[in-house]
Amino acid sequence: MNTVEARAEAILIADNPGTFVSRRISEVNLEFGGIPGDRHFGITYPANSRQPMYPKGTEIHNRRQITVLAAEECAIIAEKLGIEFLLPEWLGANLLLSGFPELTRLTMGSRILFPNGAGLICMGENRPCTLPGEVIKELHNNRPELAAEFVRAAFRRRGIVCAVERPGKIHQGNKVRILVNDLSNQMQ
Numbered sequence: 001m002n003t004v005e006a007r008a009e010a011i012l013i014a015d016n017p018g019t020f021v022s023r024r025i026s027e028v029n030l031e032f033g034g035i036p037g038d039r040h041f042g043i044t045y046p047a048n049s050r051q052p053m054y055p056k057g058t059e060i061h062n063r064r065q066i067t068v069l070a071a072e073e074c075a076i077i078a079e080k081l082g083i084e085f086l087l088p089e090w091l092g093a094n095l096l097l098s099g100f101p102e103l104t105r106l107t108m109g110s111r112i113l114f115p116n117g118a119g120l121i122c123m124g125e126n127r128p129c130t131l132p133g134e135v136i137k138e139l140h141n142n143r144p145e146l147a148a149e150f151v152r153a154a155f156r157r158r159g160i161v162c163a164v165e166r167p168g169k170i171h172q173g174n175k176v177r178i179l180v181n182d183l184s185n186q187m188q
Helices: 071-081 130-139 148-155
Strands: 004-015 024-026 027-030 044-046 058-060 064-071 094-098 109-114 119-125 162-167 170-172 175-180
Touching: 004 027, 064 071, 071 094, 071 148, 094 175, 130 148
Parallel strands: 064 094
Antiparallel strands: 004 024, 004 094, 004 175, 027 170, 044 058, 064 162, 109 119, 109 175, 119 162
C-alpha cells in the first residue's frame, strides 16, 4: 500500500434543489450518508441510468455520496477547453484536493483519511457527462461547443466518487492521507 499526502483546498455542497452546481463551505460534519443537505446525501438511493442492471427506482447502496476532484486535473481540463479556469462548483464537486494530480486513476477501495480520523472510500472514477459542460457553456456564451468538448477534455480527469467509511468533521485546509489500494494485495 502506497500512502500519498494531499490538501483539502475546498469543501462544497450541492444543496440547491434546482441544480447540481455546488457552493463552498469551510467545514462539514460527514455522516454515513455523506454531507447532510447535499443532493447525493443518503446511505441508499434509487437506481438510475448508471445502474442498468436494476429496474429504475430500485433502492440500492449509495456509492456516489461524495464527489472528489483534483485541482491539477481541473487545470488540465480548463487548458484543454481553452478557458482561464475551471471551478469545482461547476462540476458539482464536494471536495477539491491538491497534491495528487492523478486522482481520477485512484483505485477502487483506496481511502482518503482526514486528521480527525474521518474517512472516505473510493468507489471508482466519476465519468464525465454533458451537464457540467452545459454550465461551462452558459458561463462562456461565446463558445457553444464547450458542452460537448467538456466530455472529451474531462475523460479520465473527472475525479472520483466516494462513500463515507468513517464519519467526522472535515475542514478546508486539512491535510489528508490517501492510502492507495494495491489491487494485488487489497485493503479490506
